[in-house]
Amino acid sequence: MDFFSNVALGFSVALTPTNLLFCFIGSVVGTLVGVLPGLGPVGAVAFLLSLTFKMEPATAIIMLAGIYYGAMYGGSTTSILVNIPGETASVVTCLDGYRMARQGRAGAALGISAFGSFIAGTFGVIGLMFLAPPLGRAALRFGPPEYFALTLTGLTLVAYLTQGSLTKALIMTVLGLLSGVVGMDPISGEERFAYGSLTLRDGFGLVPVAMGLFGITEILDNLAVIHSQSIYETKIKGLLPNRKDWQDSAWPIARGSVLGFFLGILPGPGPVISSFVSYAMEKRLSRHPEKFGTGVIEGVAGPEAANNSATAGSFIPLLSLGIPTSAIMALFMGALMIHGIQPGPLFISKYPELFWGFIASMYIGNVMLLVLNLPLIGLWVRVLKTPYVILFPLILLFCLIGVYSLNSNVAEIVIMLGFGILGFFLRRAGFEGAPFILAMVLGPVMETSLRQSLLISRGSFGIFVTRPICAALMGFTLLFMLWPMIWKRKTAGKDRSASAQKNSSS
Amino acid sequence: MKRADVTIALILTGLAAFVLLEASKLSFGSMRVPRTAFFPVILATLLLMLSLILLGQALRGAPTGRGPERIEAEGWFRIGATLVALIGFALALERLGFLLSTLLLMVLLLRAIESLEWHKVFAVALATSLVAYALFGWLLGIPLPAGILGI
Numbered sequence: 001m002d003f004f005s006n007v008a009l010g011f012s013v014a015l016t017p018t019n020l021l022f023c024f025i026g027s028v029v030g031t032l033v034g035v036l037p038g039l040g041p042v043g044a045v046a047f048l049l050s051l052t053f054k055m056e057p058a059t060a061i062i063m064l065a066g067i068y069y070g071a072m073y074g075g076s077t078t079s080i081l082v083n084i085p086g087e088t089a090s091v092v093t094c095l096d097g098y099r100m101a102r103q104g105r106a107g108a109a110l111g112i113s114a115f116g117s118f119i120a121g122t123f124g125v126i127g128l129m130f131l132a133p134p135l136g137r138a139a140l141r142f143g144p145p146e147y148f149a150l151t152l153t154g155l156t157l158v159a160y161l162t163q164g165s166l167t168k169a170l171i172m173t174v175l176g177l178l179s180g181v182v183g184m185d186p187i188s189g190e191e192r193f194a195y196g197s198l199t200l201r202d203g204f205g206l207v208p209v210a211m212g213l214f215g216i217t218e219i220l221d222n223l224a225v226i227h228s229q230s231i232y233e234t235k236i237k238g239l240l241p242n243r244k245d246w247q248d249s250a251w252p253i254a255r256g257s258v259l260g261f262f263l264g265i266l267p268g269p270g271p272v273i274s275s276f277v278s279y280a281m282e283k284r285l286s287r288h289p290e291k292f293g294t295g296v297i298e299g300v301a302g303p304e305a306a307n308n309s310a311t312a313g314s315f316i317p318l319l320s321l322g323i324p325t326s327a328i329m330a331l332f333m334g335a336l337m338i339h340g341i342q343p344g345p346l347f348i349s350k351y352p353e354l355f356w357g358f359i360a361s362m363y364i365g366n367v368m369l370l371v372l373n374l375p376l377i378g379l380w381v382r383v384l385k386t387p388y389v390i391l392f393p394l395i396l397l398f399c400l401i402g403v404y405s406l407n408s409n410v411a412e413i414v415i416m417l418g419f420g421i422l423g424f425f426l427r428r429a430g431f432e433g434a435p436f437i438l439a440m441v442l443g444p445v446m447e448t449s450l451r452q453s454l455l456i457s458r459g460s461f462g463i464f465v466t467r468p469i470c471a472a473l474m475g476f477t478l479l480f481m482l483w484p485m486i487w488k489r490k491t492a493g494k495d496r497s498a499s500a501q502k503n504s505s506s
Numbered sequence: 507m508k509r510a511d512v513t514i515a516l517i518l519t520g521l522a523a524f525v526l527l528e529a530s531k532l533s534f535g536s537m538r539v540p541r542t543a544f545f546p547v548i549l550a551t552l553l554l555m556l557s558l559i560l561l562g563q564a565l566r567g568a569p570t571g572r573g574p575e576r577i578e579a580e581g582w583f584r585i586g587a588t589l590v591a592l593i594g595f596a597l598a599l600e601r602l603g604f605l606l607s608t609l610l611l612m613v614l615l616l617r618a619i620e621s622l623e624w625h626k627v628f629a630v631a632l633a634t635s636l637v638a639y640a641l642f643g644w645l646l647g648i649p650l651p652a653g654i655l656g657i
Binding site for chain 2: 185223224393401413424460
């Protein structure tokens with residue numbers, strides 16, 4: 001297809017006044033969410049989802065995407081100035097960013113992270129533009145077995161990449177899949193586990209559950225221990241990085257862009273992982289690794305670039321395969337499906353104006369964010385000083401209204417609160433919410449594809465290893481699953497011998 | 507940490523058993539023609555296995571992650587009060603109407619999280635309720651329940 005006419009189509013969609021406005025709103029809200037610790041992009045997208053129902057689908061996805069990448073920009077501000085990550089993808093930015101601020105170089109750190117984010121974000125969008133359509137065409141040949149393998153791979157990878165205990169992450173995955181089972185059987189339409197409840201007959205709604213697990217849980221967690229935060233009071237001057245800063249950051253930004261993009265495509269929290277990997281890589285490649293952690297600009301530029309291009313990359317599996325790979329992508333899938341749009345191989349050819357409009361809006365959004373973030377940094381710093389006492393009640397109120405407005409159903413508020421409380425105690429016991437929400441969304445896809453595969457193969461599981469793409473995915477998953485076991489056994493053996501030595505010597 | 511894990515593992519074992527029991531009332535089908543109960547049974551079996559693994563790990567005292575930050579009594583109070591306010595809102599919403607419930611919710615939350623002075627509490631609560639009403643009810647056109655006061 002002629003590429004340029006597609007891009008032109010995209011810009012014609014993205015540049016309508018309404019879409020520009022909502023792209024702007026999304027970017028601002030995203031930056032806000034990123035700046036404020038206590039509410040991550042997942043929670044924000046969840047509670048704004050309900051506002052998008054009455055919008056055009058293109059407008060809805062443009063605004064929600066703005067929130068997502070806006071949060072990546074905003075998160076760095078809090079990391080640099082307060083040493084508290086605004087969201088998890090900016091955890092590593094604290095290491096060198098805050099040190100730089102202490103040395104009076106807050107301006108350079110903020111500047112390079114905004115520019116780095118911009119460059120990487122643009123790179124990511126270009127990659128998305130070139131990679132998603134061919135992948136979508138290839139996926140047209142996928143049948144139920146391939147889809148089963150894809151969901152299995154996705155869930156396994158996410159469980160393995162979740163921090164903490166693997167057993168717990170797997171338990172959360174299975175619990176999420178089980179929650180997805182509640183309601184109607186996707187094939188026969190029979191009712192399961194609904195117990196006569198009209199609300200449950202449609203299954204647990206994605207929005208109430210996501211808002212519970214990521215909004216309410218987050219706030220309860222923050223209420224438990226209120227940190228008095230101190231913003232590093234400094235005159236922020238010289239937002240434009242100097243020549244040497246650029247020289248030091250150019251390669252980290254370039255490497256971070258590429259790395260982030262590809263890690264973003266893989267299942268799991270791409271932005272978070274890619275920022276850690278980028279930091280580790282820059283430290284290894286550096287000529288002065290010992291200076292990392294003392295305020296070197298490479299330690300800010302690389303990870304900030306990586307987490308931004310990862311956000312673009314993470315849209316690829318959703319838009320071309322219909323498989324969300326992280327909690328936030330699950331919400332995007334929900335947003336599209338509310339409008340009756342099924343993301344998947346047919347998405348790009350069926351809704352070109354939506355796909356290309358979305359791509360174009362991401363270019364525009366990245367420019368907006370650069371403009372927003374540099375001159376308005378003072379404003380964001382002031383936002384940071386909003387006391388919790390005002391902030392928390394407002395977030396809670398938004399969550400309540402957001403969920404209620406879905407179907408004017410109080411039962412959904414109860415579901416949200418239930419999952420919020422459950423999520424809080426589970427998190428305290430080391431169980432994370434991300435695998436749960438992803439599994440809940442993928443559950444029906446997984447069940448349908450598994451049952452259809454078995455129907456095709458007349459009950460033989462051989463179908464999953466005899467088809468090449470399917471076999472490759474299964475092999476990859478198996479390898480990935482076995483790897484940590486082998487690795488763990490090795491290190492455990494070492495640990496044991498080390499502690500044995502210690503005991504004998506004492 | 508260890509005790510929490512044992513408790514959770516036991517609860518999950520119970521949940522898995524419950525799902526298996528409930529699924530037995532639905533039709534399972536066969537490998538050739540899997541039906542409604544097929545997937546839930548697989549999942550419940552997996553959950554059962556994982557719960558037993560967790561139980562084993564906890565009893566052996568294997569580290570299953572770092573312990574959480576200890577919550578002081580004050581923190582528990584804030585959490586408890588917030589939950590009471592939220593559940594109260596859910597119960598009150600369709601009886602008292604949006605405006606009144608929101609006002610009550612905000613008053614409770616503002617007092618609970620950090621004891622602000624009463625006049626400030628009321629001022630902030632009233633302002634947010636009215637702004638929320640205007641924003642969601644009028645501007646965004648979300649149907650908000652009217653209660654006893656008809657607002």
